[in-house]
Amino acid sequence: STTKVDNKPNGNRPKRDASNKYTIYHDFSGSLEHIRDHQVLAIRRGVAQKSLRLSYDIDGDRVESLVRRCLVDSGVLANGNSHHESIWKEAIHDAWSRLLRRRCTARLWTEKSQMAEQRSIQVFCDNLYKALLQPPIQPRPVLALDPGFQAGIKCALLDQHGQLLSFDKAE
Secondary structure, eight states: OEEEEEEOTTOOOOOOOTTOTTGGGTTEEEEGGGSOHHHHHHHHHHHHTTSEEEEEEOOHHHHHHHHHHHHHHTTSSOSSOOTTHHHHHHHHHHIIIIIIHHHHHHHHHHHHHHHHHHHHHHHHHHHHHHHHTSOOOOSSOEEEEEOOSSSOEEEEEEOTTSOEEEEEEEO
C-alpha cells in the first residue's frame, strides 16, 4: 500500500512558495513503512492545520482475496464453487469497503505516528543529555540563537554571568 499526501482537501493548489512550509509534501507519496519519522510528524501537523490531506492507495481486491483465503484456511468458507460463494464475496467486499478499510488505515497511521513521536522524544532526550554533559563555557559573553522558521530567529546576547545584555529577532 502507498500513503499519499495531497495539499488542500478542496483540490485548489496553493502556490509553491517559501511561505508554505508543507510545499515538499504536495503530491508526496510513499510506502507507509518507508516514511521517515520527521516526515510523519510534518504530515500530521499539515493534516491538523488542514494544509494537507492524507489518503491511502490500497489494493482492495488483494485484501479481499486475502480475507477470503483466511476464511477458507480456517474452515469457515468452503474452497470451491458453493452456492453461497457470491454471498460471501459480497459480504467480504462490503466489510472491507464500508468498515475495515477506514479502521485499518486509521489504526496503521496512528501506530506510525505514535512510534515517530516516541522516537522524536528519545532523540530530544539524547541530545539534551549530551548538551547538559558539555563542559561549562569559559566566562565570556555568549550569543545565543534560537532558530525559528515561523517566528524568526531569536538572538540573545548574554554577559559572562548569564545576564541578558540584548535581545533581538531576525526575520
